[in-house]
Amino acid sequence: MTDPIVDATDLSVSIADQEILSAVDLAVEEGSLVGLVGPNGAGKTTLLRTVGGTLAPDEGTVTVAGRDIHDCTASETGRLIARLPQSTALSFDFTVEQVVEMGRTPHLGRFERAGPDDRAAVDRAIERAAVAEFADRRVTSLSGGERQRVLLARALAQSTPVLLLDEPTASLDINHAVRTLELVDGLVTEGKTAVAAIHDLNLAARYCDELVLVAGGRVRAAGTPEEVLAADTLGEAFDATALVTDHPVVDAPLVTPLPARPDVDGRVHVVGTGGVAAKTVTRLADAGVTVTLGVAPADDVATVRAGALDCETVTVPTFAGIDEGARDRAVALARRADAVVTAGDVAAGNRPVVDAAGTVVSADAGTDAVLDRLGDVLGRPDRHQQSPVRND
Secondary structure (H helix, E strand, O other), X not given: OOOOOEEEEEEEEEEOOEEEEEEEEEEEOOOOEEEEEOOOOOOHHHHHHHHOOOOOOOEEEXXXXXXXXXXOOHHHHHHHEEEEOOOOOOOOOOEHHXXXXXXXXXXXXXXXXXXXXXXXXXXXXXXXOOOHHHOOXXXXXXXXXXHHHHHHHHHHHOOOOEEEEEOOOOOOOHHHHHHHHHHHHHHHHOOOEEEEEOOOHHHHHHHOOEEEEEEOOEEEEEEOHHHHOOHHHHHHHHOOEEEEEEOOOOOOEEEEEEOOOOOOOOEEEEEEOHHHHHXXXXXXXXXXXXXXXXXXXXXXXXXXXXXXXXXXXXEEOOOOOOOHHHHHHHHHHHHHOOEEEEEOOOOHHHHHHHHOOOOEXXXXXXXXXXXXXXXXXXXXXXXXXXXXXXXX
């Protein structure tokens, strides 16, 4: 095991007598992309500034490639770390090419002129950041997203082993956001190390080797995206409800934020298939309801979602009919439930399941309406003694 190329230990930082970071540790292995995630105001930018040497900690140390970054000169720091700030504001009316050339400053002596190696580094950076098309334009004439790409090119021109990126996709449309993270991923594959504050949890999960979740100035979780992006952990850090499932396309968790949970308790059986049923199962489970599903095809999207949420399901093979055994199991679940929710068309084989219920609610009006209706039904303290009320 080699030492981390970036090693921050027990960092505490206060600004204007307000504690921003407290006892924060950050270890980044060479050739990896580590994402800093967390709510606004959590301290991610302060952590990047401290690691980058522009903000001195009250306590703790930061070493980069074995050097104490706060003992380095500006030029020494500039040869170790390139920074992409969150703000894209540029005060002077330089051309794009001139801004990118500034990335070579740490490599030049006080009166030294740029040489062929510097020119080559600038050209590579302009090409990789895809800003060649407006290299001759003034930066003040560019959009925020275009300026973000110019600043990335300047950081690339520094040719440093470490990149610090503060919200590198914040000003970009989804196309350029993905291109930017693909570029960073490629640089990491070539051996660079990157630490990036990323507000989009799904992009962070897709591209980062590890995530560090910062909230309230402390590290709340660190590890792989699968380890960090757990529903309970996100709920505590963001004070919000989120569903975490497997991404259907890439090998990464998928985080779906959900509205605040209503105060609903009880047991509901869902009958239906497809996207409507999947959405209904998700919202009900998130609302604290015990959800069961069936009968449904084994590979239906609703079945997959119910399985991800650990909901009991009754399934049959795809394209197979509903056999007597499956129907009987689903009828038993419906009878145990406080209500049955129908989502979409009910197959003839599932009709006995619906008929077994005392209360039936249709999902056609939308999940919020379903929750309101169920709140009336399930909120009764004596609901198991009430006479059935059908609403189908």
